[in-house]
Structures are given as structure tokens and as C-alpha cells.
Amino acid sequence: MASAREVSRGLVKGDLLKSVSLCFPSPRRRREEGESRLMYRCPDCHESLDAASATLRCTRCASDFPVVEGVADFSRGAYYDAFDPAHPPSCEHLAGLDSEVEGTRRRIVDFYLPLIEKRNAWSVLDCGCGNGLSVDLLNERGIDAWGIDLSALRKWQWRERERRDRLAVANGLSLPFPDAAFDAVISSGVIEHIGVEEHRDSRYHVRPLPSRDALRVAFLGELRRVTKPSGTIWLDFPNGAFPIDFWHGDRPGAARWHPPDEGFLPTFREVRRLAGEGATLRALSPHRRLGFQQAGRHWYGKLFSAPMSGLLRAMTYKPFDLLAESSLNPFLVVEMTNDAGA
Numbered sequence: 001m002a003s004a005r006e007v008s009r010g011l012v013k014g015d016l017l018k019s020v021s022l023c024f025p026s027p028r029r030r031r032e033e034g035e036s037r038l039m040y041r042c043p044d045c046h047e048s049l050d051a052a053s054a055t056l057r058c059t060r061c062a063s064d065f066p067v068v069e070g071v072a073d074f075s076r077g078a079y080y081d082a083f084d085p086a087h088p089p090s091c092e093h094l095a096g097l098d099s100e101v102e103g104t105r106r107r108i109v110d111f112y113l114p115l116i117e118k119r120n121a122w123s124v125l126d127c128g129c130g131n132g133l134s135v136d137l138l139n140e141r142g143i144d145a146w147g148i149d150l151s152a153l154r155k156w157q158w159r160e161r162e163r164r165d166r167l168a169v170a171n172g173l174s175l176p177f178p179d180a181a182f183d184a185v186i187s188s189g190v191i192e193h194i195g196v197e198e199h200r201d202s203r204y205h206v207r208p209l210p211s212r213d214a215l216r217v218a219f220l221g222e223l224r225r226v227t228k229p230s231g232t233i234w235l236d237f238p239n240g241a242f243p244i245d246f247w248h249g250d251r252p253g254a255a256r257w258h259p260p261d262e263g264f265l266p267t268f269r270e271v272r273r274l275a276g277e278g279a280t281l282r283a284l285s286p287h288r289r290l291g292f293q294q295a296g297r298h299w300y301g302k303l304f305s306a307p308m309s310g311l312l313r314a315m316t317y318k319p320f321d322l323l324a325e326s327s328l329n330p331f332l333v334v335e336m337t338n339d340a341g342a
């Protein structure tokens, strides 16, 4: 039988936990659904928005931004794609969109969630969130997660999402959030598409624009603006220093050899140069981030996957972690933190 002391200790412990959670609501729960619109700011002047009407209206420059089915749209129709909701995607295209689900789970639950928890990052923006599933997955796990993308197709696809109040159509160069809004920002497969012109007819073509570096600098600056001074930014993209690109080929997962001077995929060194002063960057192993599902459809992908998985796993341990920024790594994950006092 438990002694009175043990019983009281148990009670005290239980009650204490309960009262602590009542007095200090977990930061994971600090914004409820109705408050979501209040988080948004004018993407042009960063002033607060009047959320009383059907649209979000800037209290300074009087710009109006529509909210349809819970999704705020800050794009002014300047989507990067030309999707028309009157003509839904073909079955083949829909199957392609479905096949992204597994990749999003791997990206978010297997790879980023442990990093988010390690950093105590309870508010997170997924900048370029694509299908928006990341926002549902993170919110389900108690993270105050938000997502933006600049795509008409994605906006249409978000009808399926639970947390549409945290999904916005917006440009990564002018985010609809206040300064220092997030503990962490994730941006997967975005930076390489900034400042380049891409064509996809029978083959994939890409060329850099003269403004490429200025735009990429502005993008990194915007990500830093919405990240808390002590916060973390994770960028991931195929490594420009690795000679093969499995992500932008003529078919999904097809190998695309690219010359070092192509000017499309950044290297670690380039991102460090573009990030400028006041931030520390390091490359992480993409182990668990990559599943080689797409590349595994091709014979060379199958040959490549097993030794590559071993190498990426090795890169999670010292001293092999130094290889993560090298040309041996096909996919860069760059972790950027603001320097103290910067």
C-alpha cells in the first residue's frame, strides 16, 4: 500500500503538471484557428491587415487580399504556373501529385521534425510548401506551422488540407508575415528556381537571368527577416557541385548531367556568399531526407542508391559530416543561423 507521503507526492506531481500547463499554455498551442488571419501582414509594407471583412485589407496602403475557402491569396494573380481550376489536372498528373505525399512525409516527419524539436522551434514556416501537407503534419504534432507557395495548382490542391487558415499564396520574396515571426523556416527546392528561366517541352532547359544573384540575396534576406534572431533557416536543394541532378530531368528521377557553369543549382559556397554577413551556415547530411524512390525507377538509380545511402549515413557522423558540403553529396541541406548580436 502506498504511504500517505507517496500518495501526496504523486498527487502534488500530477496537480503541479496540470496547473503548470494551465498557467503557462504550451507555446505549441498559442494561436488558434480564428487568430490565424491576425498573423498575416501586408506583403508590401508589413503593416497589419484588417481581417474584419471578407478580404484582408492593409491598414496602411489599402491593398486588398482575397481569402477563399480559408486560404489567403497575396499573389495578385502573379502565380508562377498557369493552372486553371476550370480544367482540373489529368489522371496522370493527379497520380503524380499523389506520389508526392510519401516524399512530404519523409521530408517533414522523418527529417525536419527531429531538427525542429531539437531546436525547440514551435513556430515554423514552410516557404514553398507545395501540396501543403507539411502544414497539416506539423500542426497535428503540435507545431505552430504555416506554409506559402506561389502556385495556382497548389492553391487548388489545398482544398484537401485541414489547416487552410495557415496556407497562403505568396511570393517568397515578399512574405505576408511580420519580422521575427518564426523560430524556424524550411525552404525545400526553392532557391534554385529563383532568378532562372526554365522551359519544359520534350526536354528540360534552364538558364540564369542577369538578376539571379540579386534575387537570391533578396530571398535569403526575406527568410531572415521573418525568422527570430536566434532562429534557424533550413534550405535544401540539389547540390550544384554534384555533376548529376536527379530532380530536374526530362522524366521524374531521370539523371541530368549538368556543367559546373550552368548557373542553376547553387553550391554550398555560393549560398554562403549570397547569405552575406551575420549568419553561420553549415551543411547537414541529407540522410533520411532522400528516399531515392524516383531515381530507383532507373537502372543507374538502383546501382547508385545503395552506396549513396551508406555515404549519406556516414555523413551524419564526424569527421564525415564535413563531406556534406562537398561535391560527393548530391543534395544539400544548408542550416543557417543568425550570429549572436548580428
Ligand SMILES: [Zn+2]
Residues within 6 Å of the ligand: 042, 043, 044, 045, 046, 047, 058, 059, 060, 061, 062, 063
Ligand atoms: Zn500595405
